[in-house]
Amino acid sequence: MSESMRRVVVRSIDDVQLEQVPAPAPGDDELLVRSTLVGVCGSDVHAALGDHPFIDLPYRPGHEVVGAVVAAGPGAEDFKTGDRIVVEPNLYCGHCPQCLAGRYNICEQLKVFGCQTPGAMADLFTIPADRVHRLPDTMTDRQAALIEPLATPVHAVAKAGDLTGRTVAVLGAGPIGLLTLIAARHAGAARTVVTDLRPAKLERARRLGADVTLNADAPDLVDRAHEVLGGRVDVVFDCVARAQSMAQATELVAKGGQIIVVGVGAPGATPVRLDLVQDREIRIEGTLMYTAADYRTSITLITSGAVDADEVITAVYPLEEAGKAFTAALDPDQVKVLVSVPQT
Known part of the structure; x- marks a missing residue:
């Protein structure tokens, strides 16, 4: 593993760049994950245009992510290297009335990984182990890239x-x-x-x-x-x-x-x-985001064949062309634009 990695930083829709930053290490109850595919969400485009009400520029995107576990920190040993996962990016407090009622998607202190915190449009990222879902072996990475986008409609x-x-x-x-x-x-x-x-x-x-x-x-x-x-x-x-x-x-x-x-x-x-x-x-x-139950329903829907990934995914760009991916996502005839992160 290299001592540094690439990560996308968005300063505007015309200024989407790669920055070189130290590679992270997993803390307690965290996973170190290598990104595979990362979606460009409509919220990402709004943010890059400067008109998202809850995302400030500059920001480090990547909340729609499929990846593979590289290492597990103390307390996260249930995961092993190579486990394929998808991130559920809502970072909640666990103590407010909404969280205690099971509605953590509207946590009073809610932050979203890749929106209010640095995200996964990078070679590597760390995430609490309770914020990921393992993927079925039968599901392709392209299909898995639609779990998070589908969970909101679900x-x-x-x-x-x-x-x-x-x-x-x-x-x-x-x-x-x-x-x-x-x-x-x-x-x-x-x-x-x-x-x-x-x-x-x-x-x-x-x-x-x-x-x-x-x-x-x-x-x-x-x-x-x-x-x-x-x-x-x-x-x-x-x-x-x-x-x-x-x-x-x-x-x-x-x-x-x-x-x-x-x-x-x-x-x-x-x-x-x-x-x-x-x-x-x-x-x-x-309606805001989703909970784990919506992720499970999304996985079931996709594995059942109800979602044609090739119909929904209309463009894929490598990480070094993330700027082009954001520009493509502006095209109203595109549906889902992805960024691929090949291993380096």
């Missing part, structure tokens, strides 16, 4: 309860929107409509099982959605989280229905039709 869909026989709208056909579609269909949604501005994204949504796709800018979007679904929508998943999408969600949803905000909203206020929220008893609920 968590969001779980908030809607049993979707059997219900109608669903997914606003936005980016990575999270497409994976929300997959999770909703797996949860029993009877009919699904997906909206987006890009024809290529809508075509991909149809390939992944959307019953109907609609242009998000269509002036008659709400009426057309109601027509094809046979009425108002039971559950709307807003994976865009902007003023336009929230306005559409409020018009689309049925009386007594749910709007689940999955996308990261822009800082500041977003107008909402409170008259409709009140009159129709609409429930608007946010």
Whole structure:
């Protein structure tokens, strides 16, 4: 093992560089892990553009990571060298009321590995052993790279309860929107409509099982959605989280229905039709990240064949071209962009 390693630092979307830093060593209850594949998340792009409300520049990315254990610190000896793992990156306190209730994804002191702490877009990283999940031998690294991105939609869909026989709208056909579609269909949604501005994204949504796709800018979007679904929508998943999408969600949803905000909203206020929220008893609920149960569901979904990794992963760049990976992730026709970390 070398005494130094490469790690990506992001100062802006146009300034994504490799820095040379000392290689870490695992502390108590920690693992030293060699990165294999690291995803560029939508949150990473927002952060690089300087408009993520909870990530400050510069930062060291890499929370969507697949890797292999290099060494285990004291207390983490249950892991052995070569174990393939995926990181669950929410770093929680364990003591606040939310953590004690099992909702550690909304810990009052929550930090996210690779967002508020240095991440795994590097040759090596350390992580508490209780923040990783072992991978099934049958799962490829490319499939495993989708566990973390899928866990967020799985968590969001779980908030809607049993979707059997219900109608669903997914606003936005980016990575999270497409994976929300997959999770909703797996949860029993009877009919699904997906909206987006890009024809290529809508075509991909149809390939992944959307019953109907609609242009998000269509002036008659709400009426057309109601027509094809046979009425108002039971559950709307807003994976865009902007003023336009929230306005559409409020018009689309049925009386007594749910709007689940999955996308990261822009800082500041977003107008909402409170008259409709009140009159129709609409429930608007946010959703953040996931818990271990969502990871287990994601692993089951992927190993079952419900997720076509080749359909979702659209580009892979080596670590030394991380800047190109961030630029590619800006392309609206890309879905999931990965960074590969070959052994040095």
